[in-house]
Structures are given as structure tokens and as C-alpha cells.
Amino acid sequence: xxxxxxxxxxxxxxxxxxxxxxxxxxxxxxxxxxxxxxxxxxxxxxxxxxxxxxxxxxxxxxxxxxxxxxxxxxxxxxxxxxxxxxxxxxxxxxxxxxxxxxxxxxxxxxxxxxxxxxxxxxxxxxxxxxxxxxxxxxxxxxxxxxxxxxxxxxxxxxxxxxxxxxxxxxxxxxxxxxxxxxxxxxxxxxxxxxxxxxxxxxxxxxxxxxxxxxxxxxxxxxxxxxxxxxxxxxxxxxxxxxxxxxxxxxxxxxxxxxxxxxxxxxxxxxxx
Amino acid sequence: xxxxxxxxxxxxxxxxxxxxxxxxxxxxxxxxxxxxxxxxxxxxxxxxxxxxxxxxxxxxxxxxxxxxxxxxxxxxxxxxxxxxxxxxxxxxxxxxxxxxxxxxxxxxxxxxxxxxxxxxxxxxxxxxxxxxxxxxxxxxxxxxxxxxxxxxxxxxxxxxxxxxxxxxxxxxxxxxxxxxxxxxxxxxxxxxxxxxxxxxxxxxxxxxxxxxxxxxxxxxxxxxxxxxxxxxxxxxxxxxxxxxxxxxxxxxxxxxxxxxxxxxxxxxxxxx
Numbered sequence: 001x002x003x004x005x006x007x008x009x010x011x012x013x014x015x016x017x018x019x020x021x022x023x024x025x026x027x028x029x030x031x032x033x034x035x036x037x038x039x040x041x042x043x044x045x046x047x048x049x050x051x052x053x054x055x056x057x058x059x060x061x062x063x064x065x066x067x068x069x070x071x072x073x074x075x076x077x078x079x080x081x082x083x084x085x086x087x088x089x090x091x092x093x094x095x096x097x098x099x100x101x102x103x104x105x106x107x108x109x110x111x112x113x114x115x116x117x118x119x120x121x122x123x124x125x126x127x128x129x130x131x132x133x134x135x136x137x138x139x140x141x142x143x144x145x146x147x148x149x150x151x152x153x154x155x156x157x158x159x160x161x162x163x164x165x166x167x168x169x170x171x172x173x174x175x176x177x178x179x180x181x182x183x184x185x186x187x188x189x190x191x192x193x194x195x196x197x198x199x200x201x202x203x204x205x206x207x208x209x210x211x212x213x214x215x216x217x218x219x220x221x222x223x224x225x226x227x228x229x230x231x232x233x234x235x236x237x238x239x240x241x242x243x244x245x246x247x248x249x250x251x252x253x254x255x256x257x258x259x260x261x262x263x264x265x266x267x268x269x270x271x272x
Numbered sequence: 273x274x275x276x277x278x279x280x281x282x283x284x285x286x287x288x289x290x291x292x293x294x295x296x297x298x299x300x301x302x303x304x305x306x307x308x309x310x311x312x313x314x315x316x317x318x319x320x321x322x323x324x325x326x327x328x329x330x331x332x333x334x335x336x337x338x339x340x341x342x343x344x345x346x347x348x349x350x351x352x353x354x355x356x357x358x359x360x361x362x363x364x365x366x367x368x369x370x371x372x373x374x375x376x377x378x379x380x381x382x383x384x385x386x387x388x389x390x391x392x393x394x395x396x397x398x399x400x401x402x403x404x405x406x407x408x409x410x411x412x413x414x415x416x417x418x419x420x421x422x423x424x425x426x427x428x429x430x431x432x433x434x435x436x437x438x439x440x441x442x443x444x445x446x447x448x449x450x451x452x453x454x455x456x457x458x459x460x461x462x463x464x465x466x467x468x469x470x471x472x473x474x475x476x477x478x479x480x481x482x483x484x485x486x487x488x489x490x491x492x493x494x495x496x497x498x499x500x501x502x503x504x505x506x507x508x509x510x511x512x513x514x515x516x517x518x519x520x521x522x523x524x525x526x527x528x529x530x531x532x533x534x535x536x537x538x539x540x541x542x543x544x
Contacts, residue, residue, distance in 0.1 A: 111472040131469050161469035171470040174463045179474035181518075182458065184533035185510040189503070191446045192540040197403050197433035198443040200383040202451035205477040210537040214530035215523075222521040231461070232515040238457040239508040246453075247501045249494040251487075258486035261456035265482040268464040 001025070001056040001147075004049040006070075008035040010114060011085050012061025013122030015155060017044040021124045022154035027055075035119045044122065052077050057151070058103075060084040064091070064219040071095035071105070078102040081144045083151075085110055087172065088223040089135045089165035097139045104144035107135040107165060109172070110157070117213060129158035133172075135165040173227035180217055181232055183210040273297070273328040273419075276321040278342075280307040282386060283357050284333025285394035287427060289316035293396045294426035299327070307391045316394065324349050329423070330375075332356040336363070336491040343367035343377070350374040353416045355423075357382055359444065360495040361407045361437035369411045376416035379407040379437055381444070382429070389485060397428065404429035405444075407437040445499035452489055453504055455482040 005016040006029040013028075016039060020026040027049035028039050039045040052058055058076055060067050060083070067086045072095045076082050080103050084092045089107045096105035111131035114121050132152040136145055145162075152160050163171075187210045195203075221228055238257075245253040277288040278301040285300075288311060292298040299321035300311050311317040324330055330348055332339050332355070339358045344367045348354050352375050356364045361379040368377035383403035386393050404424040408417055417434075424432050435443075459479045467475075493500055510529075517525040 111470065113472060113474075131471065133470060159469055168470070171463065171467050174461060175467050175471045175475040178458070179478045181511065181514050182454065182478065182507075183474075184530050184537075185507055185514060186450070186454065186533075187537045187540065188510055188529075188533040189446060189506060189536060191443065191503075192536045195443050195447050195540060197431055198383065198405060198440070198447045199403065200385060200448060202385075202455075202481045203447040205480055206451045206454065207537060207540075208477055209474045211534045212530075214527045214534070217530065218523040218526040221518045221526055222523055225518050225521050229515050229519045231463075232511050232518070234461060235454075235457055236508045236511040236515065238460055239453065239504050239511070242453050242457060243501045243504040243508065246493045246497050246504070249497050251490040251494055254490040254493055255486045257460075258456050258484075258489065261458075261460040262483045262486070264461060264464045265456075265459045265479060268459065268467060268479075271465060271468045 002054055003027070003057045003059060004029055004052055004055045005045070005059045005061055006030070006049075007061035008039050008044070008119050008122075009061060010117045010119070010121050010126075011110060012059065013039055013044050013119040014124065014126035015059055015061060015085065015110070017042075017122060017124035018127060018155040019151065020044060020046065024154070038119050044119075044124070052080065055080050057081045057083060057147070060086075063216050064088060064223055067092055068095045072098070074099070074101055074103070076103040080104070081106060081147055083108050083148055087176065087220045089133075089168040091223045093135060093137060093165040097137060104141040106140065106144050106148045107168075108148060108152075109133040109168065110155070111176075115208060115211070125156065128156045130156075131159050131161060132157035133161045133163065133168055135168050136162060137164065169224045170227045173224055173231045177217075177221060177224060177228050178231045178235065180209050180212055181221070181228070182235065183207050186210070274326055275299070275329045275331065276301055276324055276327045277317070277331045277333055278302070278321075279333035280311050280316070280391050280394075281333060282389045282391070282393050282398075283382060284331065285311055285316050285391040286396065286398035287331055287333060287357065287382070289314075289394060289396035290399060290427040291423065292316060292318065296426070310391050316391075316396070324352065327352050329353045329355060329419070332358075335488050336360060336495055339364055340367045344370070346371070346373055346375070348375040352376070353378060353419055355380050355420055359448065359492045361440040363495045365407060365409060365437040369409060376413040378412065378416050378420045379440075380420060380424075381405040381440060382427070383448075387480060387483070400428045401430035402428075403431050403433060405433045405435065405440055407440050408434060409436065441496045442499045445496055445503045449489075449493060449496060449500045450503045450507065452481050452484055453493070453500070454507065455479050458482065
């Protein structure tokens with residue numbers, strides 16, 4: 001298939017590299033020439049895309065607001081599949097389906113990343129075994145969905161989950177966005193400057209995603225404001241329950257709270 | 273040196289195994305015979321300790337409340353060094369120093385662990401490169417502190433941090449106890465049962481320590497109630513700030529909050 005990947009950052013370049021490795025003809029489009037040269041040199045793309053002409057698939061691997069704007073403008077060839085990789089799915093879907101189109105939209109969310117961004121962190125193995133979420137709506141084209149399923153396998157994903165954009169956004173508020181909010185909130189304390197030597201693995205793991213790109217994440221948070229706020233407030237209230245029990249030195253109550261958490265955790269891993 | 277390790281769980285058996293490997297003569301004391309047999313079979317101890325007689329060092333690797341009780345009772349040989357590995361340090365120190373003793377107390381906290389507990393998870397390499405905190409007070413014996421420093425190196429720790437019990441407890445509230453509270457609070461949601469397929473690495477890392485032994489942790493939380501509550505409330509209030517900014521879709525304010533977190537994170541890693 002002829003595939004144009006627009007945006008050669010960590011995710012875009014990894015999409016390009018893994019699809020090229022799987023035998024597709026991959027063209028790259030990017031604002032900076034440097035990433036194009038890097039991608040060609042590192043065998044991530046076949047050549048630069050000068051237009052979308054003849055593309056079977058266009059992958060938009062761009063920041064959320066730019067993605068939404070391009071989907072609204074809708075300047076893609078008739079019949080081609082346009083797939084975005086944005087971390088929220090309702091806003092891009094709305095942009096794509098708000099007016100009738102001659103191209104076919106499929107929303108996706110590759111559940112993989114790194115703390116470092118940019119093409120230098122990209123790899124054709126980034127998605128190996130990871131989760132791939134695809135969203136569908138009544139307007140979705142079944143053949144386009146089927147093509148994207150094949151591409152997900154070609155990229156190396158381990159599991160494909162299909163759901164509505166709304167369900168995606170509700171789950172992702174918990175499984176991804178809240179992690180970034182909580183990790184960042186966690187480290188925001190004057191004590192963190194003095195805690196070298198006092199940390200084990202749990203602090204490192206808890207705070208790993210604290211220093212992500214705030215502009216991209218702020219866009220994502222605002223595009224999923226309602227679901228995310230609900231999760232933040234839930235976590236905050238649960239912490240207050242812990243503070244009350246610990247303040248009272250009420251071991252029985254603390255144990256009850258922790259057992260409730262463990263039960264949820266085990267339920268999660270039983271199904272996962 | 274002749275060392276008695278009392279309590280052959282994950283930490284105790286790893287202390288025993290690493291000290292034996294370093295050439296010390298290590299005896300094990302444990303309620304269940306099974307762990308003694310396992311430790312002898314797996315070369316973690318030389319033999320069972322039938323008493324503390326002749327011990328240069330006694331390591332108490334027991335749950336917090338039992339540790340405090342044994343230190344209060346104080347039935348250790350004259351001159352011997354008694355070292356505990358409890359995750360809080362003010363309570364054991366107070367128990368040890370509340371009356372004059374003929375044995376010498378040194379509080380320690382090996383900053384290493386696993387999600388799994390028990391002797392079967394123990395290893396002579398558990399502490400390789402990890403942080404080791406030792407506490408001292410005006411009553412501490414300098415020669416005992418020096419001996420414990422050597423033992424920490426023998427166990428393979430990478431860095432030794434020395435401070436007061438109060439400072440330890442204040443830092444540990446942030447770097448360890450709050451992680452366990454936050455991870456547990458994080459997963460306590462009906463959504464966690466449905467989120468299989470929607471998770472990347474950040475959710476796994478964020479919730480890794482959620483299912484720890486609630487009884488031991490409840491004891492630790494209650495022994496450090498004040499410092500821990502302060503950290504829980506700080507995190508909870510910070511989350512509320514995020515919720516307010518995200519609820520208002522105020523990207524500038526979200527970016528400011530996240531940049532403050534990033535600055536703390538970077539300050540931490542600059543010093544660590």
C-alpha cells in the first residue's frame with residue numbers, strides 16, 4: 001500500500017518505520033527537512049511526500065489541535081483512508097464526520113510511547129506487543145476499518161481494541177491522562193529537591209511521566225476535560241479518605257481502603 | 273562477623289544472603305521452620321540461631337510493630353549492635369533509646385523491595401546499587417555506625433545516606449509511603465475492570481505497588497501519620513488545582529502547573 005505519514009515525531013516515525021519494514025511504500029511529510037533526511041537515512045520512509053496524491057492511506061501523526069484542524073479542512077484525496085493517532089478520539093471524529101466526506105476516517109490510538117520525544121527516539125519496534133485502540137461510529141467505512149486492522153498487525157501491535165470514541169476517551173482519562181496529571185502533581189513539592197538517596201523503585205515509577213511536553217498534554221486534557229476532571233476528582237477524594245483514616249491512625253479503616261484498591265487491581269489484571 | 277538475622281522475609285533473607293556471600297557468618301531466626309530450611313538449602317544462612325549469644329550484630333527484619341516491641345523489651349547481648357530495617361525510623365529509635373542500653377542501636381532503611389514478598393523472592397543481589405539510609409541520634413555509638421556502613425557496602429548498596437530519624441520519616445512519607453497510598457487510590461475505580469486494552473506503560477508503572485500487604489503498610493502509615501498526611505493532602509490539593517484548570521479548559525494555567533512539576537522533577541534528578 002502507498003502510505004503517507006504526516007508528522008515524523010516519535011509516534012509518526014515509528015508508524016512509518018514499522019510499516020515500511022512490513023513492506024509498504026511509505027512517504028513522509030514533515031515541516032522540518034531535517035526529520036525527512038533523518039527518516040530516509042534511517043530507512044524509516046522511502047521518500048518525501050510532496051502531496052497526498054495516489055495515497056491509499058494518510059496517517060496524521062500531529063499534535064491534537066493541528067489534527068482536528070486538518071480533519072475539518074478535509075483536503076484529502078477521494079477514497080483514501082485518513083487515520084489519526086491522537087490521544088483523544090471524540091474531537092477528531094467530530095471534525096472528520098461533521099460533514100459528508102469522500103475520504104474515509106478511522107480514529108486510532110497506539111498505546112505506546114516514551115519519555116523522550118522526536119524522531120531520534122522512534123523505532124520500528126516501538127509498538128511490538130502494545131495495545132492499539134481503533135474507534136468506530138455509524139459513519140465508519142467497514143472496509144477502511146478492516147484495512148486499519150491489517151496495518152495495526154503490520155506495525156506489530158499485540159492487541160487491537162475497538163470501541164466508540166466516547167468510550168475511548170472515558171477509559172483513556174483513567175489509563176493515560178490521569179497518570180500524567182498525577183505524576184506531575186506528585187513531584188510538585190519543595191521536598192523533591194532534597195530526596196536524593198531516599199528513593200526506591202516506587203518513586204521512580206510513580207513520577208516517570210511527570211516531565212512530558214506540557215503543551216501537547218494541555219491540549220489533550222482540554223479536549224477530554226469532562227471525563228478527565230471526573231477521574232482527577234475521584235482520585236483526590238480517595239486520597240482525602242486515606243488522609244482521614246491515617247490521621248486517625250485507624251488501621252482497620254486503612255486496611256479496608258487498601259483491600260478495596262487491591263480488589264480493583266486484581267480485577268484489572270484478571271481481565272487484562 | 274557473627275550476624276543473627278531475625279525474620280527471613282524478602283528483606284531479611286536478602287540481608288542474610290548478601291552478608292553471607294560477603295563472607296560473614298550468618299545465623300537465621302524465624303517463626304516458621306520452613307524458611308530456615310529454605311535459607312540453609314539456598315545458601316542464605318549458615319545455620320539457625322538458637323539465641324543471640326556471641327552475635328556481633330542482630331538484624332531485626334520484622335514488621336514495624338513487632339520491631340518496636342522487641343526494641344522496647346531490649347533483650348539483646350551487651351555490646352552487640354542491633355540494627356532494624358523498618359520503613360519508619362522515629363518509632364524504633366524512640367523504643368531503642370528511651371532507656372539506657374548496653375547494646376548499640378542503629379536504625380536503617382534499605383531502599384529496595386519487590387511487589388512480591390517472602391523468602392522465595394529474596395536474593396543476594398536485591399540491594400545491588402540501591403540506596404541505604406542510616407539514622408543517627410546523639411545516643412548513637414560512632415563505632416556501631418561505622419560497622420553498619422561497612423555492612424551496607426558488603427550488602428551491595430550503592431549509596432549510603434545518613435540523617436536523623438525525623439528527617440528520614442519526612443522524606444520517606446514522600447518517596448515511598450505516598451507512592452503506595454496514591455497507587456492504591458488510583459486503581460480504586462469501577463472503570464479498572466473495563467480498561468484492559470486501554471493501557472500503556474504509564475498505567476502499569478503508576479499502579480505497580482497498589483497490591484502490597486495492607487497490614488504492614490497500615491502499621492507504617494500510622495507510625496508516620498503526621499508527615500504522611502501532610503503529603504497526601506498536598507497531592508490531593510494539587511490535583512484539585514489541575515481539575516479546576518482542566519475544567520475551565522485553561523491551557524495556559526495547565527501549562528504553568530505542569531512546568532512547576534517539571535522544574536521540581538528536574539531539580540530532583542539534577543541532585544540525584
